[in-house]
Amino acid sequence: MSEYSPVDITPPELQPSALAHHVPDWAEAARTPADVTDWPQRQNAALVKFQLDDRGWPLHPHGRTGRTGRNLGKWGENAAADPIVVAGTGKHRQVLLITRDDIGVEAIPGGMVDPGETAPAALVRELREETGVDLADHRPIILGRDLVDDWRNSDHAWVASTAALYEVPAEIDAVAGDDAVAVAWWPFGTLAQLDAAITAAGRTLYAAHRPLLQRALDHLDTAVPDQTR
Structure with missing residues (x-):
């Protein structure tokens, strides 16, 4: 061995x-x-x-x-917060993603929880800082608190995130801010649909966020009646 x-x-x-x-x-x-x-x-x-x-x-x-x-x-552990913002329903759903300025991939806006800060506060702050979208008056659905397969993880330091789902009726104007070189709404009927749209645009979806996005889709498809027909 x-x-x-x-x-x-x-x-x-x-x-x-x-x-x-x-x-x-x-x-x-x-x-x-x-x-x-x-x-x-x-x-x-x-x-x-x-x-x-x-x-x-x-x-x-x-x-x-x-x-x-x-x-x-x-x-x-390094605690992070990942707000997943979804607009619309069914086949018309869209998800808000940023292009990260460190590794150039499409990802959920989010980041580290500051010392003394709560996860709910970090979710709101990170979303506002990276996209200009303020959802402080919305109550998100906490999807989970889990390890993230972050490229910076090591045997002795790693990222664990609180992932939360924000549902809004329609797209909100967003502007790239901290840690983002771009921000956009992407089709989010399925993960395959999101993958196809991002690939067609010559971009790449951040692999570590795929499980979080799938969890959001699973929740949406379970909690909401089928509106794709």
């Missing part, structure tokens, strides 16, 4: 030597998980429960990822 040799994905600005001189405003100063002092509190507050190894380092709930180090703000 070959020895496990994960790839270190820590970017230059989060390397221990760099953190000793400057800590980015979006990251904690801990150079390794051993420098974190509040693991019991983080475990209790986690969206997805996780364990610590013999060193006291957090372990990804699904096991080895093939990656080590940290390319996220915190060691262990």
